[in-house]
Amino acid sequence: MLEIRNLTVNYGAITALHDVSLRVEAGSIVTLIGGNGAGKTTTLRAISGMVKPKSGQILFEGRDITGVPAHKLVGQGLAHSPEGRMVFANLTVLENLQMGAYLQRDKAVVARELEFVFGTFPRLQERTAQLAGTLSGGEQQMLAIGRALMSRPKCLLLDEPSLGIAPLLVRSIFAQIVELNRARGLTILLVEQNANLALEISRLGYVLETGRVILADDAAKLRADPQVRDAYLGG
Amino acid sequence: MPPRSQLWLLAALALAGVVSAFSGRLDSYVLDVAMGVGINIVLAVSLNLINGFTGQFSLGHAGFMAVGAYTSAMLTTTLGTKLGGSPALLQWVLFPASLLLGGLLAALAGLAVGAPSLRLKGDYLAIVTLGFGEIIKVVLQNVDAVGGARGLIGVPAYTDLFWTFGAAAVTVYAVWGLLNSAYGRGFLAVADDEVAAEAMGLDTTRYKITAFVVGSFFAGVAGGLYAHLKGYLNPGGFDFNKSIEIVVMVILGGMGRHVGVIIAAVLLGVLSETLRSFGDYRMIIYSLLLIVLMLTRPQGLFIWPLWKKKST
Numbered sequence A: 001m002l003e004i005r006n007l008t009v010n011y012g013a014i015t016a017l018h019d020v021s022l023r024v025e026a027g028s029i030v031t032l033i034g035g036n037g038a039g040k041t042t043t044l045r046a047i048s049g050m051v052k053p054k055s056g057q058i059l060f061e062g063r064d065i066t067g068v069p070a071h072k073l074v075g076q077g078l079a080h081s082p083e084g085r086m087v088f089a090n091l092t093v094l095e096n097l098q099m100g101a102y103l104q105r106d107k108a109v110v111a112r113e114l115e116f117v118f119g120t121f122p123r124l125q126e127r128t129a130q131l132a133g134t135l136s137g138g139e140q141q142m143l144a145i146g147r148a149l150m151s152r153p154k155c156l157l158l159d160e161p162s163l164g165i166a167p168l169l170v171r172s173i174f175a176q177i178v179e180l181n182r183a184r185g186l187t188i189l190l191v192e193q194n195a196n197l198a199l200e201i202s203r204l205g206y207v208l209e210t211g212r213v214i215l216a217d218d219a220a221k222l223r224a225d226p227q228v229r230d231a232y233l234g235g
Numbered sequence B: 001m002p003p004r005s006q007l008w009l010l011a012a013l014a015l016a017g018v019v020s021a022f023s024g025r026l027d028s029y030v031l032d033v034a035m036g037v038g039i040n041i042v043l044a045v046s047l048n049l050i051n052g053f054t055g056q057f058s059l060g061h062a063g064f065m066a067v068g069a070y071t072s073a074m075l076t077t078t079l080g081t082k083l084g085g086s087p088a089l090l091q092w093v094l095f096p097a098s099l100l101l102g103g104l105l106a107a108l109a110g111l112a113v114g115a116p117s118l119r120l121k122g123d124y125l126a127i128v129t130l131g132f133g134e135i136i137k138v139v140l141q142n143v144d145a146v147g148g149a150r151g152l153i154g155v156p157a158y159t160d161l162f163w164t165f166g167a168a169a170v171t172v173y174a175v176w177g178l179l180n181s182a183y184g185r186g187f188l189a190v191a192d193d194e195v196a197a198e199a200m201g202l203d204t205t206r207y208k209i210t211a212f213v214v215g216s217f218f219a220g221v222a223g224g225l226y227a228h229l230k231g232y233l234n235p236g237g238f239d240f241n242k243s244i245e246i247v248v249m250v251i252l253g254g255m256g257r258h259v260g261v262i263i264a265a266v267l268l269g270v271l272s273e274t275l276r277s278f279g280d281y282r283m284i285i286y287s288l289l290l291i292v293l294m295l296t297r298p299q300g301l302f303i304w305p306l307w308k309k310k311s312t
Helices: A040-047 A070-076 A093-100 A107-120 A122-126 A137-149 A167-184 A195-201 A219-224 A226-232 B003-021 B028-053 B061-083 B087-117 B124-142 B161-179 B185-192 B194-199 B204-230 B240-253 B258-274 B281-296
Strands: A002-011 A014-024 A029-034 A055-060 A078-081 A155-159 A187-191 A204-209 A212-218
Touching (some): A014 A204, A014 A212, A029 A167, A040 A055, A107 A167, A122 A137, A137 A155, A137 A167, A167 A195, A204 A219, B028 B061, B028 B185, B028 B240, B028 B258, B061 B087, B087 B124, B087 B204, B161 B185, B161 B204, B161 B258, B185 B204
Parallel strands (some): A078 A155
16 A cells, blocks of 8 residues: 655755655554654655655555655545644634545535544544634544544554543544554554554554664564563563 | 625625715815725735734735835826826726736735745745835836836825725625635634645645735735825835834734734724824834734734634
């Protein structure tokens, strides 16, 4: 579904990603783990066209999407739920979700997706008229994911869904991520600080360190790997 | 957009027409201030689309106003004498056409300035528009065909209450309608979070340019009205201070607020008359006002829950 070949990204003189390659099979959940500044978010941003790579190739469903601007990829079925949630604080919950279906002209489809999102995150339905900026962190994360789902993506890039959220809610959000993958066949590329939880729900995992892939393996094997346990899973 | 908003527009236009018909009884000084207020509303509401609702920062509104002012004044002064015809005909046909052309040229200038600078994220627009405003001023000062530094004289006084408040009503209607459409919610999204808006599939550059071009168009129309109100154009009148004056209206009223900005435009229009005796010290008062406002009430003066920015 998604493949990255030898991707290099620079921010000015600083190399953020160096020769990164990875594959995400259709219908799977793949996790990128790594410390701060390892290049996880940059990888997602490069895929969705928000930063221009210096070299390398990004293929989505066999098509080359390297350097295609972000707003053109949404229509092709690639959605990005950005880090730090980034909901539209001055729009209501409903308006935020409608923005997610921005490219969808068919109102019936939008209504159906809205129902699906409300089914996934019932909390959002209770707060449709509330301004998104006044939601709790967990609710904003649900909204960010829900908003990304509104475009009916085939592949979802999910950046740090657990960031700054109460641990109890993290569990429930992750359960919904698994459910989306299982029931809808949604392909997910997950970036996550909470490596343990992320690897638990993933098929494959990649470990990034200072812009390079240092390990790539089955998620279960990574969880057992002493090096990974030591560095990212808290021993 | 509900048809009700179109009824509001028609009602506002009718009111402007009726009041204008009886304007002969008003004191000419009061009339002059009132028309200045109407032009202020056009300027402030159009800048609010750029600076408030779309979250960009333009410092060159006076420059686009100048483009419109000179375009429409040149058209009425040169064509007016050649065409002849009754003054009423000129005021009702040639004048609106010249306003429109002034607006279009200003919009074109907006596109030329905005297209390269709005592709970038950040405050580049402020710098570029600041430069643009100065360039326009210097160019006008040095082109003899438009009077150069002496200014352009003999512009016919076509502007009346109907045209100023009619234009104000149309501007409010256009900006309000644009923002309350399904398409228009994108402007607010761009202002809220550009990255997230991009991730939703919005062409953020196009939104920013649209807002900028529409805003510039109305600045041009305001310029045309201004030219035919004062009867005399001076490049110095469209300097940086004029742009700041419009920015103050938007900030005072609350960036991204509809009603607050209109109130601020009215208030500053009247205030600048009362402060006229202070001359250039007026700008000091404006600057102080800006600093105090930013420190104490960054959301604008005229906010209460009733007027919270809210789309249907």
